Amino acid sequence: MNPKVKKIFLWLLVAFLIYAIIVSPDRAADIVRTVWDILVQAVQSLGRFFDVLINS
Template sequence: MPGQVKRIFVWIFWIFVIYAIFTSPDRAADLVMTVWDIIVNGFASIGIFFDRLLGR
């Protein structure tokens, strides 16, 4: 039963993603770019943290 619920939510998620892309592609692209920037900046910040922690 929990596997079926998870599968339903995954389908709902992907249907929403496709709907969002078709109804507003510019906004969907902006959202993806924003999320990508957050991820990249997060990894860069972690790298800076460890560099400074090691005294480089």
């Protein structure tokens, strides 16, 4: 993909995120909290997997 197109998409994404936060900050916070919880769960699961793999 063209670097200029990537830059345009990045700016559109940033503008949309700012718009979403301004319009509905509670909903935006819930989404961020949910994504964070998913990431934490994924890292914990990977940690358990490697722990079991090493200790077997």
